[in-house]
Amino acid sequence: MFRQLSARFGSPVAMAIVTLLGMWLIMMVTLPQLQMIEYSLRPNLLPAQIGGPDDRLTVANYVTLFNNDIHRAIFLKTIWSSVLVTLLTLAVSYPLAWYLAKVATPRQAALCILLLIVPFWINEILRTYSWFILLAFRGPLNEVLLALGLIERPIRFLSGDAGVMVGMVYAYILFMVFPLYNAIESLDGNQVRAARDLGAGTLRTHRRIVIPHAKPGIATGCIMVFMLAAGSYAVPALLGSPGSRWFTQIIYNWFFEGGNWNQGAAYAFLLLVLCIGFMSLVMKLFKVGLGDIAK
Amino acid sequence: MDGSVSLDQVVMRFGDFTAIERSSLEIHSGEFFSFLGPSGCGKTTLLNMVSGFLTPSEGQILIGGEPMAGVPVNRRPTAMIFQNLALFPLMSVYENIEFGLEVRGVNKRARREVSERLLSLVALEGSGDKQVAELSGGQKQRIAIARALAVEPRVLLLDEPLSALDLKLRQHMRAELKAIQRKTGITFIYITHDQGEALTMSDRVAVMSSGRIQQVADPMTLYRTPQTGFVAAFVGENNRLEVTVAERDGERLTLDAGRLGRLQGSAVPGASDGLKAGDSAALFIRPEQLRLLGQGSSGPALEAEVEAVHFEGAWLMLETRLVASAERLRLQLSGEQARGAAGRLTQGERVRLGYDPAEAVVLPNDGSPVVDEETGEVKEAANVPAA
Numbered sequence: 001m002f003r004q005l006s007a008r009f010g011s012p013v014a015m016a017i018v019t020l021l022g023m024w025l026i027m028m029v030t031l032p033q034l035q036m037i038e039y040s041l042r043p044n045l046l047p048a049q050i051g052g053p054d055d056r057l058t059v060a061n062y063v064t065l066f067n068n069d070i071h072r073a074i075f076l077k078t079i080w081s082s083v084l085v086t087l088l089t090l091a092v093s094y095p096l097a098w099y100l101a102k103v104a105t106p107r108q109a110a111l112c113i114l115l116l117i118v119p120f121w122i123n124e125i126l127r128t129y130s131w132f133i134l135l136a137f138r139g140p141l142n143e144v145l146l147a148l149g150l151i152e153r154p155i156r157f158l159s160g161d162a163g164v165m166v167g168m169v170y171a172y173i174l175f176m177v178f179p180l181y182n183a184i185e186s187l188d189g190n191q192v193r194a195a196r197d198l199g200a201g202t203l204r205t206h207r208r209i210v211i212p213h214a215k216p217g218i219a220t221g222c223i224m225v226f227m228l229a230a231g232s233y234a235v236p237a238l239l240g241s242p243g244s245r246w247f248t249q250i251i252y253n254w255f256f257e258g259g260n261w262n263q264g265a266a267y268a269f270l271l272l273v274l275c276i277g278f279m280s281l282v283m284k285l286f287k288v289g290l291g292d293i294a295k
Numbered sequence: 296m297d298g299s300v301s302l303d304q305v306v307m308r309f310g311d312f313t314a315i316e317r318s319s320l321e322i323h324s325g326e327f328f329s330f331l332g333p334s335g336c337g338k339t340t341l342l343n344m345v346s347g348f349l350t351p352s353e354g355q356i357l358i359g360g361e362p363m364a365g366v367p368v369n370r371r372p373t374a375m376i377f378q379n380l381a382l383f384p385l386m387s388v389y390e391n392i393e394f395g396l397e398v399r400g401v402n403k404r405a406r407r408e409v410s411e412r413l414l415s416l417v418a419l420e421g422s423g424d425k426q427v428a429e430l431s432g433g434q435k436q437r438i439a440i441a442r443a444l445a446v447e448p449r450v451l452l453l454d455e456p457l458s459a460l461d462l463k464l465r466q467h468m469r470a471e472l473k474a475i476q477r478k479t480g481i482t483f484i485y486i487t488h489d490q491g492e493a494l495t496m497s498d499r500v501a502v503m504s505s506g507r508i509q510q511v512a513d514p515m516t517l518y519r520t521p522q523t524g525f526v527a528a529f530v531g532e533n534n535r536l537e538v539t540v541a542e543r544d545g546e547r548l549t550l551d552a553g554r555l556g557r558l559q560g561s562a563v564p565g566a567s568d569g570l571k572a573g574d575s576a577a578l579f580i581r582p583e584q585l586r587l588l589g590q591g592s593s594g595p596a597l598e599a600e601v602e603a604v605h606f607e608g609a610w611l612m613l614e615t616r617l618v619a620s621a622e623r624l625r626l627q628l629s630g631e632q633a634r635g636a637a638g639r640l641t642q643g644e645r646v647r648l649g650y651d652p653a654e655a656v657v658l659p660n661d662g663s664p665v666v667d668e669e670t671g672e673v674k675e676a677a678n679v680p681a682a
Binding site: 188196 | 348378395
């Protein structure tokens with residue numbers, strides 16, 4: 001990289017770019033992560049005890065998760081719910097991406113993409129609050145359903161996981177739609193026509209032709225949405241109920257309410273491991289490499 | 296198995312644009328039928344209507360006597376070979392060929408039997424496990440044919456499938472396609488802008504221009520007795536001279552060619568029936584119909600000046616300009632004439648040209664599009680009579 005840069009800009013500039021990049025990676029990414037790992041491996045001590053005989057490396061903070069039934073349940077629920085959010089987002093985004101890439105005229109596609117993006121000009125917290133209003137017990141959605149006679153009494157959307165799911169699918173849909181759109185867009189239209197011509201119906205054409213082609217895009221979208229969902233704080237905090245707590249909320253509590261940074265660091269690191277694990281699993285499942293995902 | 300295709304009063308419009316003017320046509324079962332025309336003439340639109348990708352604005356299409364209105368693409372007894380072939384790149388050769396059978400729920404064993412048989416038909420035994428990317432251009436071509444034949448279509452639709460191949464392979468594949476068509480007895484509908492392909496392979500050809508079918512005939516008839524000026528110019532090479540009819544004696548016409556004086560030509564039965572003295576017309580003389588005349592010979596002759604001599608191996612192509620009218624004429628000399636002319640003729644030399652009036656056709660100046668001799672582009676007709 002240095003050689004290419006210096007051929008282009010001369011070696012002083014190249015040196016500066018590489019140094020800045022290196023500093024960024026080391027100081028902003030690597031060191032904080034290492035520090036977090038270091039924190040997670042030490043007990044939570046009073047300032048006076050730090051450096052004392054009790055200040056030694058231990059995995060006790062990690063064991064906590066496995067001994068605490070509630071935390072463990074929330075951890076597992078976070079995984080499961082994030083998978084569900086990912087699948088839901090995929091189910092919603094795939095037809096949309098197909099429409100944008102292959103069905104819509106350029107004008108319709110542009111309009112549709114604009115409509116998708118406009119809400120994202122507003123802050124995520126505010127957007128999530130607007131769902132809070134929409135889904136409220138006496139909110140517009142219940143009013144509409146009541147008026148249409150579809151339900152007899154208002155539904156408590158926000159009491160279980162449903163509100164969190166809806167909020168997350170909405171918040172992360174772009175991260176699924178765009179990789180899918182890119183992947184489907186690059187499919188030769190004649191492939192689809194050939195499949196139809198050979199007798200394939202809509203479902204089979206998608207299953208055998210479109211989806212295999214769009215696999216890297218699907219993998220990318222799924223990885224992004226899963227990581228965002230598993231690491232989300234605002235959505236479950238605002239749209240969740242006490243019964244639908246997310247693992248990130250536990251981590252937050254350790255840091256800012258429990259004052260136990262060491263414990264919080266251990267939990268945060270476990271979440272990171274989980275995300276990396278999910279990513280490798282999806283990549284293996286879809287038989288795609290890091291290079292395909294970065295595209 | 297009836298593989299006949301009928302177009303019954305078919306019209307296709309896209310908004311204000313009429314891609315296909317009202318057309319009717321019968322394609323017989325087991326025929327190798329070509330649609331020939333320049334790009335944008337509507338031939339691909341026609342093909343897409345037969346395959347079901349497009350629905351005609353008016354009229355109907357029948358395959359084997361059954362109306363196809365409302366029958367979706369995947370239920371039609373047709374199979375298409377796409378210009379870019381559209382093989383499935385993520386599947387093996389076997390999977391490609393067997394796709395249509397898989398769709399129809401044929402079991403794996405029966406599928407494999409069919410694909411082995413088809414692979415041997417297209418002379419690619421043992422390639423079934425290969426990936427599409429490993430195949431050469433000609434091999435891909437054959438796999439595309441095998442994939443289409445696997446579904447046992449009554450009609451095979453081919454959309455310029457040879458255009459991506461190089462010349463030698465293209466000529467080889469022409470013969471192969473024709474052989475496959477004979478062996479299978481399936482109706483082939485072939486779309487091309489290459490008149491060589493259409494003439495060599497087809498039983499009959501429909502020449503199209505600007506959304507109209509200009510003429511439907513076997514290749515020989517098309518070449519010898521074109522019904523419109525467009526067909527005369529587009530099928531094979533032709534020299535066109537603007538003339539006015541001076542006298543008519545049966546099929547034999549005497550023409551007033553302005554500064555060139557009087558010329559002779561033959562009326563085409565049908566198209567030229569209405570031609571009478573005083574009508575504006577076009578005289579077509581093919582390059583191979585023109586001969587160099589000796590100095591002492593008598594009879595009608597055109598005085599011309601040689602502009603360029605191209606040696607093409609088997610024949611000699613001569614570009615000349617008429618002395619009287621400055622119009623260009625191309626001559627194709629072969630055999631004795633070519634041997635005599637080669638080396639002797641140079642640029643600027645005067646020559647006398649003759650032709651047999653019985654072979655040169657005269658067609659009315661009907662306003663059909665003409666082909667630009669220099670570029671091969673299709674233009675709207677210049678209705679300017681000879682000055």
